[in-house]
Amino acid sequence: MSDALLVLSAFLASAVEMVEALTIVLAAGVARGWRSSLAGVGAAVCVLTVIVAALGPALTALPLRDLRLFVGSLLLVFGLQWLRKAILRAAGFKALHDEDAVFVRELERAQSADRLERAGLDWYGFTLSFKGVLLEGLEIAFIVVTFGSTQGSIPLAAAGAALAVVVVGAIGVSVRSPLARVPENTIKFAVGVLLTSFGIFWSAEGAGAHWPGSDAALLGVLAFIIASSFALVALLRRERRALVPLEAET
Amino acid sequence: MSRLTAFARFWWDFVIGDDWTAAAAVAVLIAALDVLAHHSVNAWWLLPPAVVGALYVSLRRMARR
Secondary structure: HHHHHHHHHHHHHHHHHHHHHHHHHHHHHHHHHHHHHHHHEEEEEEEEHOOOOOOOOHHHHOHHHHHHHHHHHHHHHHHHHHHHHHHHHOOOOOOOOOOHHHHHHHHHHHHOOOOOOOOOOHHHHHHHHHHHHHHHHHHHHHHHHHHHHHHHOOHHHHHHHHHHHHHHHHHHHHHHOOOOOOHHHHHHHHHHHHHHHHHHHHHHOOOOOOOOOOOHHHHHHHHHHHHHHHHHHHHHHHHHHHOOOHHHHH | HHHHHHHHHHHHHHHOOOOOHHHHHHHHHHHHHHHHHOOOOOOOOOHHHHHHHHHHHHHHHHHHO
């Protein structure tokens, strides 16, 4: 059960980050040439692989209780960030992520930048792809390392992430345009719920609490966080309507 | 120094994000849980509702910005 949730969390988080990275890589490829853009992708993937390979064994060297306390606390803080943004978007307090708009913005920037060649590559195209993949990929690496080490299965978490990278990458190559129809906020909401639930479960265990029903209690925590999140969306929507009555009428 | 600041800033934004009070609340709650466990109180029930409470306070703060 925990393994299935582990793979699901890594897959969903990676899919949504991969959609965002794909938009940047597409803009760099279309505006500055595919060779430089794909070289940037390759370099960023190498750096991310090194990060996972170095941090994974380092974390697993910790005693299980300390690991759960450390990783659980980190995941809880990190997950609350995802969940907070997703709830604010769902309640209308924050604009929804628009991949088409991001693509147009990045394309305009890339087309207007000066050309500078280094090692036979267009430097702007290379660094744009490199930074995009590295920054989006860091969240994936963070989730793979923390989830994988705590569950004792980094390869399983990495497999979930790799599956998302392959699926989103294949769709991106076939349609050659930003994946604007992917329900990003819904996926981010789900990932926020999963990270927060795992964070609560592990940090409480690490701090010395014992869950009734052992691992099965994770499902209870998950159900509680899902119900609370929907209640918070409803509450904030009502508050927003009270704050902006004219907008509610339209 | 500016690179060091930028590096620290990046990790702060990456882990803590735009509302540090939620992270502080989590730290206080986990410390409280640890203290209770040392006094043989199994307070597994504390964290879920307290985290949702901290999330609500954080959401209201962000919504008013």
